[in-house]
Amino acid sequence: xxxTLLALSHRAELGLxxxxxxxxxxxxxxxxxxxLITGAFARDLHLHYAWGVPVxxxxxxxxxxxxxxxxxxxxxxxxxxIGTGLFTEVPGIEHRxxxxxxxxVDLVPFGAIETERRTIAWPPRGDVVMDVFGFREAQxxxxxxxxxxxxxxxxxxxxxxxxxxxVCWQDRHRRSPGKDAQDLQxxxxxxxxxxxxxxxxxxxxxxxxxxNFDYVLNGARMLGRDIAQQLDAAALARxxxxxxxxxxxxxxxxxxxxxxxxxxxxxxxQLQALLKGLNEDPTP
Numbered sequence: 001x002x003x004t005l006l007a008l009s010h011r012a013e014l015g016l017x018x019x020x021x022x023x024x025x026x027x028x029x030x031x032x033x034x035x036l037i038t039g040a041f042a043r044d045l046h047l048h049y050a051w052g053v054p055v056x057x058x059x060x061x062x063x064x065x066x067x068x069x070x071x072x073x074x075x076x077x078x079x080x081x082i083g084t085g086l087f088t089e090v091p092g093i094e095h096r097x098x099x100x101x102x103x104x105v106d107l108v109p110f111g112a113i114e115t116e117r118r119t120i121a122w123p124p125r126g127d128v129v130m131d132v133f134g135f136r137e138a139q140x141x142x143x144x145x146x147x148x149x150x151x152x153x154x155x156x157x158x159x160x161x162x163x164x165x166x167v168c169w170q171d172r173h174r175r176s177p178g179k180d181a182q183d184l185q186x187x188x189x190x191x192x193x194x195x196x197x198x199x200x201x202x203x204x205x206x207x208x209x210x211x212n213f214d215y216v217l218n219g220a221r222m223l224g225r226d227i228a229q230q231l232d233a234a235a236l237a238r239x240x241x242x243x244x245x246x247x248x249x250x251x252x253x254x255x256x257x258x259x260x261x262x263x264x265x266x267x268x269x270q271l272q273a274l275l276k277g278l279n280e281d282p283t284p
Contacts, residue, residue, distance in 0.1 A: 004143035004157065006050050011148065014049065017041065018147035020062045020099045023087070025153065027080040028066065033073065036139050037155040038164065039063030039106065043183055045145055046158045046194055053190045057182050061104045065135045065156075067111035071123055074109040081105075094122055110135040131171040133238065134164045141230045158194055159226040162187050166242045169255060181258035188259075188270045192219035217273040224277020240278055247271035 008014060021037070028035050037045070040059035047053035068074045081087040081097060087105065090096040097105045110132040113120050118133035138160035145155045156164065162184065169180035192200060192215065200208065200218060207218050228236055246253035247268055256267035 006045055006143060006145040006155065008045065008049050009146045009148055009150070011049050015148045016101050016103060017062055018149050018151045019101060020103050020105060021147060021153050022149065022151045023084065023099065024062075024064060024081065024105065025151075027084060028077055031073065031077055031080065033066050033068060033077055034139075034154065036065040036135070036142055037063065037145065037153055038065045038108070038135070038138070038161070040183065042155050042161050043186070045155055046161065047186065047190055051190075051194045053186070053193055056186050057179070060102075061106060062099075063106045063108065065108045065110060065132075065139070067136070067139060068109045069112045071109075071113055074107070074113070078107065094128075108132065108135070131167055134160070134167050134235070137231055137235055138164060157230070158187065158191070159223060159230055162223060163227055163231070163239050166239060169258075170242050173254070173258065178258050181255055184255075185259040185267065185270075188220045188223065188274065189216060190219075191223045192216075196222060214273075217269060220270045220273035221277040224274040225280075225282065226277075228278050229282065236278065240275065243271055243275050243278070247275060 021035075024035055039061060040057065041062050044055060044059065048055050066074070066077070068077075078097070082089060086100050087097040088100075090098055090104070095107050097107070099105055108130070109120060114132055115121070119129050119131050122128040122130070138156040139154070141157050141160055142154040143157050144152060146152050165180045165184045165187070169184065173180065196219065199222065200215075204218070204222060207213070207221070227239065231239065246255035249268060249272070252264065252268050256264040256271065259270075260267040
């Protein structure tokens with residue numbers, strides 16, 4: 001799933017986003033910091049701009065994950081971005097800046113600053129804690145996107161975006177309910193539509209001959225397979241634990257209801273299909 005190219009340089013409507021990416025890269029590159037596009041903008045690049053899936057939740061943010069050696073490196077990049085005059089601070093939100101064209105920019109550091117639990121604690125007091133599990137793995141399997149103006153950048157793969165959404169949902173759904181769950185629902189609904197349908201009728205043809213074949217559920221199952229190929233055993237177990245807690249048929253968690261308020265039972269079935277793909281032998 002890595003080394004995928006999203007060829008979107010012809011999408012003129014991405015010009016503002018491309019400018020943000022280019023300006024951020026110009027400050028990050030001299031510091032040896034690689035930027036990785038994540039979040040809802042990555043969702044839209046994969047689903048909407050590349051494959052025409054309608055946007056369900058509008059976003060104007062550009063989220064970057066960045067591997068840093070220490071907090072000094074993060075502060076150096078933040079200071080450099082502000083020093084260009086192209087980015088301004090957002091009072092009270094340390095990880096957020098605003099580009100001159102109006103787009104908000106979120107910077108999420110990970111790497112050597114992580115604790116053993118794969119969290120970061122924002123200085124100076126360390127009272128704001130963020131779960132950054134999955135970003136390291138996402139960086140290893142990143143795709144490339146070509147944007148207008150000859151801008152190229154790394155973007156999380158669609159499977160990586162899915163597992164990051166599970167982590168984000170667990171971390172913040174009580175204070176920001178619905179947002180990550182809706183993104184998960186959209187990925188599960190349209191995974192086959194994002195260039196993966198030919199694999200269903202080729203690589204995974206035996207699935208189509210099984211009793212009670214369901215197109216969307218097999219998309220979730222394929223997504224599980226693809227996630228499993230990108231994670232080591234420990235990381236895979238962590239993702240599975242989150243999903244298992246929410247996909248219990250007799251006593252589902254709150255995630256299915258947030259994913260699909262009108263039909264939480266269908267969301268449970270999708271999560272179970274995802275788990276099936278995560279846990280089964282990789283041979284179709």
